[in-house]
Amino acid sequence: MDEERDISDRGPARAAPRDSLFLLTTLCTPEGAELGKARIRNLSATGLMADCERAIAVGASVMCDLRGVGKVSGIIAWSRDDKIGMAFDEAIDPQLARKPVSGKGQQGVPDYLRTHQMQAPRR
Structure with a gap:
């Protein structure tokens, strides 16, 4: 019975399905002061869990830029x-963070990661 109450007390971030992944971002205050880098370990429509460079107080307002999603604001729960x-603060589509980052052609991709097309030798 206590377990049921504990689950319901976790709030909306725990109610949404979570997707495990590994993303890097930088946390900052709404005013733009950096709070350090974070490694996002799981992501849902209503929140995330991350490893941070330093502790951040519960209730602090924070922002981060999620690849494929954009700037996201919220509070430390x-x-x-x-x-x-x-x-x-607002729900996101967490699947957008999983989409590959693409640009025109393969610009911005290091040489060792580019897919080279083999050409027949000239005669």
């Missing part, structure tokens, strides 16, 4: 050591 849970 929980914090333990270097791990945080962020509840978003």
